[in-house]
Amino acid sequence: MADEQKDVSRRDFLKTAGVATGTLVGGGVIGGLIGYNMKGSGTKTADGTGDRSGGRKDESAGSPNGRMFFTNDHDFAVLTEATERIFPEDDLGPGAKGLGVPFFIDHQLAGAYGNNEKEYMQGPFLAGEATQGYQSRLRRKEIFVQGIHKMDEEAKKRFDKSFVDIDGDQRDEVITAFQKDEVEMEGVAAGFFFRLLRSATLEGAYSDPMYGGNRGMEGWKMKQFPGHQMAYIDKVDSKDFQKISPESLGGQH
Template structure:
């Protein structure tokens, strides 16, 4: 039976699992999208083409960067997001969808500063089933996590994270997923879940927030976005393919 089971790529998993477009995906809802829960190597683009700082591009992202002042930090983040949501024959990956810029913009605002959470002590170690328990704000968790990914790359492979092969990146990100990396004030697994959720949100959110460039994330899902009305189509007996519409008015 085991030989008859077909490996499922990361993108195929997203496609067949019915992940709700634009929904917030919490830890454990769809499992890890990389590493030991996905086919080795996934469906990412050629590693040599992706490595070397291709992520450091501002084209297609409104407003450029707002949070990351260090190019290398931003490039590490970008490559990590691409491993979680890779480009393939179905469409662009995280970098092509502007997900790193979406995360950058979110960290610069209320999300990164935890403005809607109670952030006063006392602080206790939370259980895996509990929500946000860290004294650190999301922007600090992301920065620490990115720096830890770079440290792991140097320690394991004596290379920068952005210079690694795809499977080497997966090894490091999977170590975070399994809570095998020591972080201060937060569990590595919690950082992984924050990162994974942010990637999916950036891929499927309205383009006005900096991700889902060209509404390509919606197009891959066949999601119509924000239509003013369906009155001219609701009684149709045929399946209607509708060009997506953004709140920002982009087509």
């Protein structure tokens, strides 16, 4: 969202993005739900209430299109619009909405990623350097909820409208304010929330579809990534370029 990033086309970004293939398993965002709710069990939300769908008929609890964490429709709508500004639809393919990225993030916040499981979360909590990684006393799910509320508040303060009711340029202005640490947050820097949101958005765009993002493997198709093939033994000796249809861990192809 910084000024220098605006001149980088999405085509160039897709060619060079570090979060490229959805092959990160464990330790990162994509590993957050491994072993969690794979059979559709354990689908209570963070506040102990039942699941809420986002309006689609197939958004039952435990499905890739079902919500596990967000019980408030407005909060989920703010998240959805924010991710779409970070990864917008264009002539190359769908954006965050079309790829199901908001559902991916929702699922991750309901699992190990959102709860910072197996991570050291004891004090003291001091403002760390950029190279020191996670320093907040808050868990990721708490940071996301606070960040979404602050994003809505910032939109109302600047434009007297909710984040979901302002236009794209205005949304960019609000998101950029977070990137530049111009918004006050409790227990975490606004810039840190922005980096979490951006990272989760990109990983949702390129994760295996079984985790709720990369719907239809369209993220992989834009990068011509083959996904999780069983083997390449029938292609390794060919001198010709091989165009391979992607396959997911869940058996999609």
